Amino acid sequence: MQRLRIVFAKGAEVKYISHLDLVRVWERALRRANVSLAYSQGFNPRPKLFFASALPVGFTSRAEMVDIILQCRMEPRNFAARLKRQLPPGLQLASVAEVSTTLPSLPAQVVAAEYEVCVESQDAPDEMQARLNNLLAAESIPRRRERPNGARVYDLRPLIKELKVIRRQGSMYFIGMRLQANEQGTGRPDEVMSVLGMAEAVRGIERVQLLCLPS
Amino acid sequence: MSTETVLDSILPTVTKPARYTGQEWNSVHKDWSRVRVKVALAYPDVYEVGMSNLGLAILYDLLNQEQDVLAERVYAPWLDMERAMRRTGMTLLSLESRRPLCQFDILGFSLQYELNYSNVLNMLDLAGIPLLASQRAEGWPLVIGGGTCTYNAEPLADFFDLFVIGEGEEVLLELVHLFAECKDSLKSGVNWKEEFLYRTAALGGVYVPSLYRVHYNADGTVSAIEPVNAGVPKSIRKRIVPVLPPPPLKPVVPFINVVHDRGMIEIRRGCSRGCRFCQAGMIYRPLRERPMDEVLEAVDQLLANTGYEEIALLSLSSTDYTCIEPLVRELSKRYAEQRLSISLPSLRTDAFSVELAGFIQRTRKTGLTFAPEAGSERLRQVINKGVTADDLLRTAEAAYASGWLRIKLYFMLGLPTETMEDVLAIADLVKAVRNIGHRWRGNRGQVSVSVATFIPKPHTPFQWLPLEDPAQIAARQDALRRELHGRDLHLSWSSKATTWLEAILSRGDRRLGQVILCAWQLGARFDAWAEAFQPQLWQQALAEAGLDPSFYASRQRSFAEVLPWKHMDTGISSVFLWEEYQRSLHGESSIDCREGCLDCGVRTAFELVRCPLPTDNR
Numbered sequence: 011m012q013r014l015r016i017v018f019a020k021g022a023e024v025k026y027i028s029h030l031d032l033v034r035v036w037e038r039a040l041r042r043a044n045v046s047l048a049y050s051q052g053f054n055p056r057p058k059l060f061f062a063s064a065l066p067v068g069f070t071s072r073a074e075m076v077d078i079i080l081q082c083r084m085e086p087r088n089f090a091a092r093l094k095r096q097l098p099p100g101l102q103l104a105s106v107a108e109v110s111t112t113l114p115s116l117p118a119q120v121v122a123a124e125y126e127v128c129v130e131s132q133d134a135p136d137e138m139q140a141r142l143n144n145l146l147a148a149e150s151i152p153r154r155r156e157r158p159n160g161a162r163v164y165d166l167r168p169l170i171k172e173l174k175v176i177r178r179q180g181s182m183y184f185i186g187m188r189l190q191a192n193e194q195g196t197g198r199p200d201e202v203m204s205v206l207g208m209a210e211a212v213r214g215i216e217r218v219q220l221l222c223l224p225s
Numbered sequence: 226m227s228t229e230t231v232l233d234s235i236l237p238t239v240t241k242p243a244r245y246t247g248q249e250w251n252s253v254h255k256d257w258s259r260v261r262v263k264v265a266l267a268y269p270d271v272y273e274v275g276m277s278n279l280g281l282a283i284l285y286d287l288l289n290q291e292q293d294v295l296a297e298r299v300y301a302p303w304l305d306m307e308r309a310m311r312r313t314g315m316t317l318l319s320l321e322s323r324r325p326l327c328q329f330d331i332l333g334f335s336l337q338y339e340l341n342y343s344n345v346l347n348m349l350d351l352a353g354i355p356l357l358a359s360q361r362a363e364g365w366p367l368v369i370g371g372g373t374c375t376y377n378a379e380p381l382a383d384f385f386d387l388f389v390i391g392e393g394e395e396v397l398l399e400l401v402h403l404f405a406e407c408k409d410s411l412k413s414g415v416n417w418k419e420e421f422l423y424r425t426a427a428l429g430g431v432y433v434p435s436l437y438r439v440h441y442n443a444d445g446t447v448s449a450i451e452p453v454n455a456g457v458p459k460s461i462r463k464r465i466v467p468v469l470p471p472p473p474l475k476p477v478v479p480f481i482n483v484v485h486d487r488g489m490i491e492i493r494r495g496c497s498r499g500c501r502f503c504q505a506g507m508i509y510r511p512l513r514e515r516p517m518d519e520v521l522e523a524v525d526q527l528l529a530n531t532g533y534e535e536i537a538l539l540s541l542s543s544t545d546y547t548c549i550e551p552l553v554r555e556l557s558k559r560y561a562e563q564r565l566s567i568s569l570p571s572l573r574t575d576a577f578s579v580e581l582a583g584f585i586q587r588t589r590k591t592g593l594t595f596a597p598e599a600g601s602e603r604l605r606q607v608i609n610k611g612v613t614a615d616d617l618l619r620t621a622e623a624a625y626a627s628g629w630l631r632i633k634l635y636f637m638l639g640l641p642t643e644t645m646e647d648v649l650a651i652a653d654l655v656k657a658v659r660n661i662g663h664r665w666r667g668n669r670g671q672v673s674v675s676v677a678t679f680i681p682k683p684h685t686p687f688q689w690l691p692l693e694d695p696a697q698i699a700a701r702q703d704a705l706r707r708e709l710h711g712r713d714l715h716l717s718w719s720s721k722a723t724t725w726l727e728a729i730l731s732r733g734d735r736r737l738g739q740v741i742l743c744a745w746q747l748g749a750r751f752d753a754w755a756e757a758f759q760p761q762l763w764q765q766a767l768a769e770a771g772l773d774p775s776f777y778a779s780r781q782r783s784f785a786e787v788l789p790w791k792h793m794d795t796g797i798s799s800v801f802l803w804e805e806y807q808r809s810l811h812g813e814s815s816i817d818c819r820e821g822c823l824d825c826g827v828r829t830a831f832e833l834v835r836c837p838l839p840t841d842n843r
Contacts, residue, residue, distance in 0.1 A: 024246075024480065027243050041563065042531070055564045068237045
């Protein structure tokens with residue numbers, strides 16, 4: 011048994027593929043790469059893939075993570091070379107590294123995620139900064155989340171760890187944010203943009219990094 | 226705004242946006258400027274349905290293998306996508322190069338189901354292409370159709386430049402080559418399209434509806450179908466390929482979950498059983514098999530190229546494939562480590578099928594499906610479905626005994642000569658199966674019963690028959706509902722309105738063109754989808770055209786009547802079909818083609834030395 015951690019980018023070409031569909035895309039790419047996958051037991055054996063965190067449909071990402079379990083050991087470099095040729099355009103390998111099989115599961119290690127939001131705005135830089143400051147000054151930001159089993163009210167404010175203007179390019183602002191992402195609560199960047207009153211002006215959201223507990 | 230920007234503003238607002246983004250594994254992206262003929266292959270239903278169609282995958286592969294040709298795909302945008310497209314003025318684009326359909330030379334529709342017709346018109350309209358063939362002068366894409374519906378394409382005659390009748394593998398290439406040849410020499414001329422169409426009609430297997438005139442009697446029946454001049458063939462014989470061409474080995478692997486999300490290998494084309502209700506069994510003759518070593522080789526490459534975890538061995542009757550057992554044994558041995566699932570659609574009702582199914586089943590033993598079609602022995606003789614109650618019960622016994630929990634049974638209501646006695650026989654059979662389930666599986670044993678209403682189809686022995694009276698069907702459904710209930714029984718029916726429309730369109734004539742046009746104008750879309758189907762639009766369209774739906778749906782035709790599809794020649798003689806119909810009325814069954822030739826006409830029509838064709842199965 012060997013546990014490999016893959017970091018990959020999800021580009022614009024595949025940003026509309028849902029998380030569930032993406033799992034199958036990976037399974038098939040791995041099958042084509044002809045690596046010795048370990049399968050789950052039971053009636054419906056599936057290759058053992060563990061994704062760090064589901065990426066919402068429409069977002070791109072520079073650093074998604076997935077752990078896979080191999081039946082037979084393989085040099086991570088060889089594995090990467092073989093897998094690379096089988097990935098559809100838009101899915102790009104950033105790194106493959108062996109990790110200890112005794113570590114907790116990947117989703118359990120994630121604590122926060124960083125995003126970069128591209129938004130169109132006529133605001134002057136100080137006006138934009140004032141918007142962000144306003145939000146950061148709030149003590150609580152109650153939001154409603156619609157779920158299949160009814161709406162839930164939660165506080166968005168404590169989930170926002172960082173919020174800043176990264177750069178400006180013509181009428182486009184790039185807003186950076188670090189949001190909590192664990193079992194206690196997961197902040198969504200599109201929610202933050204709604205609170206900022208700029209939901210309609212968002213032109214793209216990219217996940218830049220997933221932050222894990224130190225192992 | 227650029228197309229990409231518009232698309233990017235629309236996609237986040239629609240359901241399943243990945244239906245419209247393409248870029249899938251194995252999709253073919255050719256250099257537009259370097260090919261002579263550009264073909265868009267269209268399926269008039271959503272992506273998930275269209276991507277499950279093997280025929281279109283075969284043609285996509287075939288065309289893209291030609292150096293001078295490119296083929297791209299397009300599917301019907303779902304209702305929300307259509308609204309967004311109309312709101313933003315976005316035209317219908319191909320998936321690969323995202324080009325407007327009107328930039329292609331040929332737009333080919335796969336026509337597999339009559340209830341997709343309104344979508345054909347909608348796709349043309351969203352592409353900005355004039356709907357009527359007569360309004361498309363030189364310069365517009367050539368709009369062509371293929372698939373099972375073309376065996377009676379009359380209701381679509383106004384909208385299509387031509388139809389390919391029969392198997393497309395050879396004739397489509399001939400057509401594309403002819404187009405390439407004519408593109409330069411003819412395009413300079415003013416009326417090159419007409420000249421081109423004349424030439425295609427001579428290829429064989431090509432039906433150019435504008436080259437035929439249909440005359441009607443006072444009672445509304447067809448009196449004659451005549452070519453416009455002596456140079457045009459009187460009838461169009463379907464095309465066949467004598468040997469099954471290699472299956473597509475690098476099919477497009479969809480990103481999203483489609484209806485049949487698996488690798489497909491056609492192991493057999495045609496069927497020798499001669500069930501009298503079955504259109505596929507008649508129009509796909511003669512029977513041909515793919516040799517086992519070729520299947521094995523194909524599976525190997527297909528899996529390496531796609532990474533599929535499941536493979537379907539396709540055929541109209543998979544268990545009848547000569548080498549089915551060794552094939553399945555070999556496949557499950559070879560790919561055990563990769564956990565490959567093998568699926569066999571259309572299992573014959575016998576214990577052997579259960580054994581086979583058990584062999585390939587790696588996942589939970591949930592359900593097995595069988596199709597006795599009718600409840601009584603007598604009625605099964607009428608439709609020539611050679612299955613006995615004993616076969617079914619023994620099959621059920623074997624299935625439940627070897628661990629299956631649910632058996633699904635397909636039946637039809639409204640079969641010719643059907644009485645309430647036959648209907649109650651369905652209930653008896655189902656109850657007997659349920660009891661077996663109880664005996665083996667206790668409370669966990671289940672039976673699902675799917676009861677479709679029989680629609681007589683062109684080119685079958687029942688083509689002359691009316692659709693059974695809806696009131697009768699309702700009474701028979703009620704009877705079944707009274708007899709069959711309980712937690713362990715699940716009944717499902719085909720919808721009355723859907724059946725009604727399918728019965729009209731499948732045996733309609735050219736006058737239905739204006740009905741389809743009008744229904745589409747009134748808003749008809751996705752008629753095969755319960756959430757979108759609005760039968761009242763079709764009723765209104767029929768009324769506005771002054772056409773009586775019962776003329777098409779509920780009328781007995783005589784042998785002498787000129788049927789609207791008379792000029793479509795499947796090779797089967799109408800005398801054979803009529804004799805089969807007469808035999809059915811006397812409850813006489815007919816033998817399987819493999820036991821002896823019934824002289825249906827196919828053997829002579831296609832000059833076959835032997836029929837069914839022998840297979841080289843080493």
